Amino acid sequence: MRLHKPFIAIDLGGTIEDTWSEKRAWFAPRGVDLGSRPLSRIDIVGKSGVTDALYSEMVASVYSDNHILKHTLVAGCYEALMNISLRFRIILLSSRPESQRNVTIQWLRQNTLLHLVDDIALIGSDANKLSWCRSRSVLIFIDDDIRHLEPDNYETSVGRIHYTGRICQQRSPLHDQIKEASDWKNISHLIARLGAQPLALNWPKKEIGGGVKWSVY
Numbered sequence: 001m002r003l004h005k006p007f008i009a010i011d012l013g014g015t016i017e018d019t020w021s022e023k024r025a026w027f028a029p030r031g032v033d034l035g036s037r038p039l040s041r042i043d044i045v046g047k048s049g050v051t052d053a054l055y056s057e058m059v060a061s062v063y064s065d066n067h068i069l070k071h072t073l074v075a076g077c078y079e080a081l082m083n084i085s086l087r088f089r090i091i092l093l094s095s096r097p098e099s100q101r102n103v104t105i106q107w108l109r110q111n112t113l114l115h116l117v118d119d120i121a122l123i124g125s126d127a128n129k130l131s132w133c134r135s136r137s138v139l140i141f142i143d144d145d146i147r148h149l150e151p152d153n154y155e156t157s158v159g160r161i162h163y164t165g166r167i168c169q170q171r172s173p174l175h176d177q178i179k180e181a182s183d184w185k186n187i188s189h190l191i192a193r194l195g196a197q198p199l200a201l202n203w204p205k206k207e208i209g210g211g212v213k214w215s216v217y
Helices: 020-030 052-062 077-084 098-110 129-135 184-196
Strands: 007-010 089-094 117-122 138-143 159-163 179-181
Touching: 007 129, 020 052, 077 184, 089 098, 089 129, 089 138, 098 117, 129 138, 138 184, 159 184, 179 184
Parallel strands: 007 089, 007 138, 089 117, 138 159, 159 179
Antiparallel strands: none
16 A cells, blocks of 8 residues: 555755754854744855855754764654655655765664655755656655745646744745645644645646755755
């Protein structure tokens, strides 16, 4: 029965793997207060003098093998993934390099998630996650970084959910077709709706926008 389930792709760092507290701790002694609620890279770079180079330095530290093994689960994701696995084949889709496969598997095992996962795709920082999902007939893609969910120049039937970790007050018109979820309970509700009625969320088949070269995590 598992082979007949549709695919759902879910990002790792920041989506099921809680990296926010460590990011805050890394920036704090450098004079940057990120606040208590999760922010994506696009929100952090340029904030209080955070440059691309400084952000990349943080990534190298927070996403090092030793640090990955210290990360906990994002609140509510374990229960949600248990339920999602009953209806979908779960692919963990990450921009981290293939060289981190072993530590990723170790982290999943120590958090008792490995048995829920159908595949682990570590595609590197240059690959386009949305294109990857399209090529594998993924039904739904979940990520905490809005850039990986933004429209490109190709048709797509991939449903997109942006995990924000916070309630957003304003949205860009560009993101009208990307559904936002502030926590894993919200994500579960959106997935249930999409799974029952694939057209209910009105994700368009054709989208036009600029191509993006993705940065790590």
